[in-house]
Amino acid sequence: MANIIVIANQKGGVGKTTTSINLAAALGEVGKKTLLIDLDSQGNASSACGLNQDEISPTIYDLLMGEAQAKECIKKSKEDDFDIIPSNRDLMAAEIQLLELDNRELILKQALENVTHLYDFIIIDSPPSMNILTLNALSFAKNLIIPVQCEYYALEGMTGMLESIYQIKDSINPDLDFMGVVRTMYDSRNSLAIEVSAQLKKYFDDKLFWTFIPRNVRLAEAPSHGMSALKYDPNCSGSKAYLSLAKEVAKKTMES
Ligand SMILES: Nc1ncnc2c1ncn2[C@@H]1O[C@H](COP(=O)(O)OP(=O)(O)O)[C@@H](O)[C@H]1O
Ligand SMILES: [Mg+2]
Numbered sequence: 001m002a003n004i005i006v007i008a009n010q011k012g013g014v015g016k017t018t019t020s021i022n023l024a025a026a027l028g029e030v031g032k033k034t035l036l037i038d039l040d041s042q043g044n045a046s047s048a049c050g051l052n053q054d055e056i057s058p059t060i061y062d063l064l065m066g067e068a069q070a071k072e073c074i075k076k077s078k079e080d081d082f083d084i085i086p087s088n089r090d091l092m093a094a095e096i097q098l099l100e101l102d103n104r105e106l107i108l109k110q111a112l113e114n115v116t117h118l119y120d121f122i123i124i125d126s127p128p129s130m131n132i133l134t135l136n137a138l139s140f141a142k143n144l145i146i147p148v149q150c151e152y153y154a155l156e157g158m159t160g161m162l163e164s165i166y167q168i169k170d171s172i173n174p175d176l177d178f179m180g181v182v183r184t185m186y187d188s189r190n191s192l193a194i195e196v197s198a199q200l201k202k203y204f205d206d207k208l209f210w211t212f213i214p215r216n217v218r219l220a221e222a223p224s225h226g227m228s229a230l231k232y233d234p235n236c237s238g239s240k241a242y243l244s245l246a247k248e249v250a251k252k253t254m255e256s
Pocket of ligand 1 (some may be wrong): 011012015017044176184186213215216
C-alpha cells in the first residue's frame, strides 16, 4: 500500500511545490513507484512536469467532481520517473462545489481508492491555505511534511496548523502522522537562518529532517524546462539535497 504524504504549509512561497516535485522525482529515481497529485489550482506542479495547463484534461477537478476515473487522470511526467494527476484553474471551482457534498472531506480518498495499491508513494502538493482541498489531502494522507523557510515569522501559523492536524487525526483520519519539518531555501551564511534553524531544532527535535534544502538557483530554473532539478542538473546542490531527503523519507516510512 502506498505511503501517502501531503506537503503542506498555509504560507505561500515556502517551497511546497518545489519539494513535491523533487521529492517525487528522487523517489522515482531510486525505483519507487510514485504518484504526484497537484492539488493547487495554480497548477505549478503540473507545468513543472512539462504539462500544458490549458491542454490537460481530465484533471484533478474532474476526478473530484466524479466526472472522471482516477486512471483516466493519471499522466506521465514528461521527463521524470513518476506519474502525476494534474491540475489547472478549473480546480478553483471545486473549492465551492465540494462544500455542497456529503462527506466532502473524503472525496479525494474515495476517488483514489482503486489506484493507491499501484504505488509505493503518493505525494500531494497542496494550496497555500487550510481550505477544503487541503482538508481532503489531510483526510487521505498517512504522513505530513511541512516545508519551512528559515526567516522571520517562519513559525507563525504553524501552531494553528499543527492543532488542525491533531484535530483531523482525532476525528476524520486516525492514520495521519506528522512526519516532519524540512528547511527550504536555506542559506548557511545568513545568521537569521542559522538562528531560526536552531529554534526549529529545539521545537521539533527529531521531527526536523536532518536534510536541509539549500537556496539553489537550479531548483528555481528547472520548472521552466518542464522537469525536476534532478533531471535538469543532477549534480547541483538542490538535487543532491532532495535525494538525501527522499532517503530520509523512505527510511522513516520503513520504520513506521
Ligand atoms: N531551495 C530553493 N532555492 C531557490 N529557489 C527556490 C527554492 N525552493 C523554491 N524556490 C523558488 O521559490 C519560489 C516559491 O517556491 P514554491 O515551491 O513554488 O513554493 P510554494 O509551493 O510553497 O508556494 C519558486 O519560484 C521556486 O522556484
Ligand atoms: Mg505551490
